[in-house]
Amino acid sequence: MSLLSVEDLVVRHGLLQAVRGVSFGIERGETLALVGANGAGKTTLLRAIAGAHQAASGRVVFDGADLSGVPSHERVRKGIALVPEGRRLFVQMTVEENLLLGRAAGRPGDWSVERVLETFPNLKLRRHAKAGHLSGGEQQATAIGRALMSNPDLLLLDEVSLGLSPLVVDRVYASLQGLISSGTTIILVEQDLNRALSVSNKVICMLEGRVALAGDSKNVSRDEVTKAYFGLHRKGAGGVPA
């Protein structure tokens, strides 16, 4: 049974249909890269899974439970954590306070402030600094750490490299690689195709709210993804099961 099943999901922003009948599944321990041009519906899809947007139709099934109508804070309690685009830290709070907020859902697990600081050593000296005073890389590390503090079964990462220098992105991805190796299930929205394909088992390319390409990262060439990215390839390339 898939850890997460998205079934024929439709999400609207007013009259705009941002996600149009998307279906896919992800097994425990897998990493799925969600790629696509700006406005393809990736962020909306991720936020709908996290409960920040309500689905117009279709459903999200997590660990066997239908999440229709379940609010975002309950979804965190069930084991879904989102690192939102733009980090969305609580800028008036310190790094430690932001991390401790990740405990609000009360899920038991191994993640603690100390472990986050071990995973992201650049935060050690910034523990008591206000989140609004951090660099972009430090903010991203704090946002990921905050999500990890809820001990999630599924981590949703939205554009973690956005606005960061290449050196900082390397550091963030080095930390992510550690999480992936430890068996954390991840859905990753990423603009950088090379990075997305290098860290994931599966890839989905979205175009205008639909899945334009879905397949195993090893079996999908960069060329195929690029074609799907620009709407030149609309077929599934090999089975991401719903």
Add this chain to the structure above:
Amino acid sequence: MMNQIVQGILLGGYYALIACGLSFMFSVMRIINLAHGSLAVLSAFALWLLASRFHISPFLGLAIVLPLMAVIGWALQRFLLERSARGGALLPILTTFGLAIVIDNVLFEQFGADTRSLAPFIGSLSYDSWEWPGSIYVGKLAVIIFVTAVVLLGGLQLFLTRTGLGRSIRATSEDPDTAGLVGVDARRANALAAAIAMVTVGLAGAFLGMRATFDPYAGATQLLFAFEAAVIGGAGSLWGTLVGGIVLALAQTLGAKVHPQGFLIGGHVAFLIVLFIRLYTSGLGLRGLLRFSTGKVS
């Protein structure tokens, strides 16, 4: 002069106490609760009822009234303010304005227009004083109120910064959507904040009744003092509320020294000066400020 300053500072403790709940609700839920003063008077009447009918001391009565105020705050948020907030920023203001009218008139209907006080039920505490060096007499009740305000503000500060619930409330006030995404139940956090605010209102109402008289329509004046203290101190800042309360009280005390009718005017002048300074330093500039004052800024 020193005597006036000391009395002003002590009176500031009461203003901080009554402004604290208003400021807290504004900072967490962005709601200006115009029923704030009426709810304080409601608490004073509840204590008066317990004292006059059941011979329960107002201090003991707080053990009954404060939990009741917390329940009122919780219910108000869940069933009234939360719903009205969905209709935009103006609707909760109008809702609380209506609530104030309802509370005032229900109290009037139940208790009539007579003024009442809790002073007869607290023995000599209402008029006892200590003599400080320099022939300065400070009322014991005024000192108790001031100390209570400092302890309450300090306790709230500790609660907000050192506890998980406090952090949840702060996160909700900063960004309710993201708070939900990290596992915070924003509805619960807001309801809890409203309950805490109402407990502070209940406490302020108790001290209002002990240090002065009150009647069913006394809420509007208390709201005005709370509003002025909160704005002077910077709405949303707990310790700023104490500073705001002290500044307001000092201005009133000094106003009364200048002219017997100057008590209220002194406070209003201080409020207006701070308000204009805040607007001016908020980036409006002098021209913008003049346009704002003539209603030409949207």
